[in-house]
Amino acid sequence: MLDKSFIKSPMGKFALKAVGLFILWYGFYELWLLPDGRLDHWVALRVIDGSAFLVNVLGFEVWIQERVVGIVGNRGILMVDGCTGISAIGLLLGFIWSFPGQNKSRLLFSIFGIVVIYIVNILRIGTLILMQELAPQFFDFTHDYSTTVIFYIIIFFLWMLWVRISEGLDSLAPVGTAKGSL
Numbered sequence: 001m002l003d004k005s006f007i008k009s010p011m012g013k014f015a016l017k018a019v020g021l022f023i024l025w026y027g028f029y030e031l032w033l034l035p036d037g038r039l040d041h042w043v044a045l046r047v048i049d050g051s052a053f054l055v056n057v058l059g060f061e062v063w064i065q066e067r068v069v070g071i072v073g074n075r076g077i078l079m080v081d082g083c084t085g086i087s088a089i090g091l092l093l094g095f096i097w098s099f100p101g102q103n104k105s106r107l108l109f110s111i112f113g114i115v116v117i118y119i120v121n122i123l124r125i126g127t128l129i130l131m132q133e134l135a136p137q138f139f140d141f142t143h144d145y146s147t148t149v150i151f152y153i154i155i156f157f158l159w160m161l162w163v164r165i166s167e168g169l170d171s172l173a174p175v176g177t178a179k180g181s182l
Contacts, residue, residue, distance in 0.1 A: 010100070018098035025090040033086070040081040041067070048079055050122035055129050062129070069125070071133040077125070085121040088155055089114055095159050101166035109165060113158050120154050 006012040033039050048069045052062040061072040070076025092113045096106050124147040131139045 014098055014100070018094060021094040021098055022091075025094055029087060029090060034081060037081070040084050040086060043084040043086060044079045044081070047084065047118070047121050047125055050118075051125035051129060054122060054126040058130070060130075060133065070129060074132050077128055077132060079125065083121075083125070085117050085151075088151065089117050092117065092155055092158055096162050099162060099166055101162070105165065109162055113162075116154065116158060120151055124151055 007016065044067050048064055048067065052064055052069050055071065056062045063070060063072055063076065065076070067079045068076040069079070093110055096110055096113065101109075127147055128139065128143055131142045
């Protein structure tokens with residue numbers, strides 16, 4: 001059983017809320033969104049389009065066939081549901097909405113975070129497309145470790161940015177008003 005003082009503390013409230021939101025998100029995603037597949041498919045196609053555009057701008061001729069994208073002459077890479085960034089977005093949003101802050105600020109930062117994760121994912125997939133062409137011997141390492149680590153480091157920095165913004169906004173609240181709700 002959890003200690004009552006922990007449950008009433010700001011850290012305890014945050015932890016319980018974060019765990020609760022994570023369980024809700026996980027259930028929602030795993031039991032409904034993922035089996036339905038439409039959101040993952042749509043996001044995958046948008047990330048592929050963005051990555052193909054980026055690689056094309058760098059001077060490479062790119063081909064796309066449904067959820068496979070590559071440079072002409074290569075077999076391409078398949079973007080599976082786990083690579084869409086949706087689960088990472090859920091993780092970030094859970095943190096933002098668990099941590100104290102003003103709801104308007106949470107909403108704006110949530111949108112900002114979704115856009116950043118989307119752009120980072122485009123860069124990640126674009127990097128993998130380039131690795132397949134330029135350094136195929138490093139493709140697996142890049143896919144399994146470096147781009148994934150960078151992706152989660154950016155999410156961590158977004159978390160820290162939200163903490164700084166949230167604390168800064170709360171300090172600007174007029175005297176006598178609630179400083180963020182848990």
